Amino acid sequence: QKEVEQDPGPLSVPEGAIVSLNCTYSNSAFQYFMWYRQYSRKGPELLMYTYSSGNKEDGRFTAQVDKSSKYISLFIRDSQPSDSATYLCATTITGTASKLTFGTGTRLQVTL
């Protein structure tokens, strides 16, 4: 069983929809949580970063971490065709902060 589980999708939504992307993890020692976006033939790009439990908002993006249920979420409001990409959740333990453990990624398609 992988330490971080993520539904691979693909997830197809119409433009303007609210998108919910989720991950679950098994290691309660994970402290830092990140969401990356990866376009085809590109490296992952950091979207959101949170430490421990709570919410963080940045423009159309909101990241949520619920450590009690080991659940990570990313919400995208007013989705745009340019949001079409693969979204990867990642997490790491304090002290080995360089070793990110990734989910396998969810492919999102926003249609016109």
Place this chain on the structure above:
Amino acid sequence: KAGVTQTPRYLIKTRGQQVTLSCSPISGHRSVSWYQQTPGQGLQFLFEYFSETQRNKGNFPGRFSGRQFSNSRSEMNVSTLELGDSALYLCASSLSVERGYTFGSGTRLTVV
């Protein structure tokens, strides 16, 4: 501001050969990490270097090695290539975990 630069972008090697990949981090970033990305396993951590020292290592065989130079540039070497080593190899640099990791566009290695 220049991003993380990886060379070459594409590489085709024969089974049994060795290969060296190069990564130039963002200026001022002293931490450089390497990841392997495959469709089946997703992104997996290889190792991290900080100030020319390997600080963390993932669960890969000894055929995978790396090094970092005094200017923070890093190289990754894979010896005795196997077909299963075909993957996108990504390099990431960082100032600190709180700032997140910036990835390069990767080197796509194909082993035939």
